[in-house]
Amino acid sequence: MRSLALIAAAFSLAAASPPALQPDLSRLTETHRRDLQCAATLALAASAQAQGDDAAAAFPPLAARGKRYFADVGTRVSGEAGLTPAQVRDLLSADVAALQKAADPDAALAAALKPCLVRLDAEIPPLKTPDLLQCSAILSLAYDEVHAREGLSPAAQDLKTLASVLSAREHEALVAAGKSGDEADAALALAHDAMLKEAFDGDGGVEKYDVAHCYDLAKPDPKSHY
Structure with missing residues (x-):
C-alpha cells in the first residue's frame, strides 16, 4: 500500500500552520466524516494508479477528479466544521492510516472505493473522452x-x-x-x-x-x- 508521503505530495492541502493539540470536533458531522474518508480513499487509489498498480488500473482514472474532490472536501470541511487546514489534514491522515493498517490493505481500499466512486460521480462528473x-x-x-x-x-x-x-x-x-x-x-x-x-x-x-x-x-x- 502506498505511503502517506506520496498522498501528501499528490494531494496537498497546502497547510502550513501546526494542528491544534485538541481540535474542537463538535461541528464535524457524519457527512463530513464520510467525505473525508472518501477523499483519503480516492487519494490512495489515485496514487496507486500513478505507480502502475495492476489492481488500481481497474478503477476509473482518478488523478484529476480525485485531486479536485480532495481539495474541495478539505476546503468545505474546514469552513463548515471550523477546523484549520492542518486539522483537516490530520483527520485525512488518520483515515489513510486506517486503510493501510487493514489486514488486507488492497482489499480494504477496493471495498472503500465503491461507495466513494458514487459520491465522486455525484459531485464531479466523469471525464469526457476527447476526440x-x-x-x-x-x-x-x-x-x-x-x-x-x-x-x-x-x-x-x-x-x-x-x-x-x-x-x-x-x-x-x-x-x-x-x-x-x-x-x-x-x-x-x-x-x-x-x-x-x-x-x-x-x-x-x-x-x-x-x-x-x-x-x-x-x-x-x-x-x-x-
Missing part, C-alpha cells in the same frame, strides 16, 4: 501555457511535438474525409478557439476531459516512423 480534434487543441493549449511560463523547456518541447503529431493526424483525417487543406486548417483553428473558450467559461474547461486519452492518441503509429 482527435479536441486533443490536438488541448495539447496545443497546454504547450502555450507551459511555453509562456518556462520558455522552450523540455516539457514545452514535448507538448509541442505531441500537439503537432495530433494536428497532423487530424488534418490528414479531415482531408481523407473530403475536406480541402484550407478547410482542415480552419477546423483545427476552430477547435483550438473553442477549447480556449471552454478554458475560461467556468464550466470545468480542459479539466473535464480525460487528457490521458490524448497522450494515447499521440502514441507512435506502428505502421509509420511516428
Whole structure:
C-alpha cells in the first residue's frame, strides 16, 4: 500500500500552520466524516494508479477528479466544521492510516472505493473522452501555457511535438474525409478557439476531459516512423 508521503505530495492541502493539540470536533458531522474518508480513499487509489498498480488500473482514472474532490472536501470541511487546514489534514491522515493498517490493505481500499466512486460521480462528473480534434487543441493549449511560463523547456518541447503529431493526424483525417487543406486548417483553428473558450467559461474547461486519452492518441503509429 502506498505511503502517506506520496498522498501528501499528490494531494496537498497546502497547510502550513501546526494542528491544534485538541481540535474542537463538535461541528464535524457524519457527512463530513464520510467525505473525508472518501477523499483519503480516492487519494490512495489515485496514487496507486500513478505507480502502475495492476489492481488500481481497474478503477476509473482518478488523478484529476480525485485531486479536485480532495481539495474541495478539505476546503468545505474546514469552513463548515471550523477546523484549520492542518486539522483537516490530520483527520485525512488518520483515515489513510486506517486503510493501510487493514489486514488486507488492497482489499480494504477496493471495498472503500465503491461507495466513494458514487459520491465522486455525484459531485464531479466523469471525464469526457476527447476526440482527435479536441486533443490536438488541448495539447496545443497546454504547450502555450507551459511555453509562456518556462520558455522552450523540455516539457514545452514535448507538448509541442505531441500537439503537432495530433494536428497532423487530424488534418490528414479531415482531408481523407473530403475536406480541402484550407478547410482542415480552419477546423483545427476552430477547435483550438473553442477549447480556449471552454478554458475560461467556468464550466470545468480542459479539466473535464480525460487528457490521458490524448497522450494515447499521440502514441507512435506502428505502421509509420511516428
